[in-house]
Amino acid sequence: MAATDPQKRRDTQSVEKVPTILIRAMFGLALFSLVLVAWARLTDQPLSAVPDASEPVAVERQIVIAGSNSGRATVYDDEGNVIREYGPMEGGFISGIWRVLRLERGKIDAPMDAPVRLVRYESGRLSLYDDLTGWRAELIGFGADNAAAFARLLD
CATH class of the missing domain: 1.20.5 (Single alpha-helices involved in coiled-coils or other helix-helix interfaces)
Known part of the structure; x- marks a missing residue:
């Protein structure tokens, strides 16, 4: 009621x-x-959130990334010399980048063993460029530890 x-x-x-x-x-x-x-x-406004690529470059290196779905990754210089090998417990982020490159290059049937450019700008910003596909990554966006993994490849 x-x-x-x-x-x-x-x-x-x-x-x-x-x-x-x-x-x-x-x-x-x-x-x-x-x-x-x-x-x-x-009105074709520019993409203002994209960092300025004309910033002065401090260090640039061509690298080739080979990875696996298990997390293993190997990074080579452009002459084929091993820069660093990562096991499944330490190469997760670099192997993840390799998977993205595999996907992007697979879209246009580009070779997987082509180098990518790892660039540190004078401001400290770290970027990875794949000139074959136009893909790029601002590495700090993935966290300081992941950016540091690539920064060690430049030292």
Whole structure:
């Protein structure tokens, strides 16, 4: 009998409702984002979140990465000399980069043994470029430990 009491029903319904102003604000924000992205695409705005590639280079090295799905990885210089070998417990990130390169190069049937450029800029930023596919990675975006794994290849 208490469940049919109109006063109790009104109280429970009002507590569970989301305020109308919040719903309007949510849709307004979504609409604003859509308009902003459409404007940027239609006016060919530059991709400002991409770091400047014309920054002065401190060190650059061509490397070849060979890996496996188990986490093993071997890094060679452009002459085929082994720079560093990683076991399955220590080569996870470098092997992961190898898997990305395998995927990107597989899309265009590029050779897997072609080198990539490992670049340290004067600002300390570390980047990896695959000139065959146009793929690039800003290594600090994967964490300091993972960037350090590639930084050691330059030393």
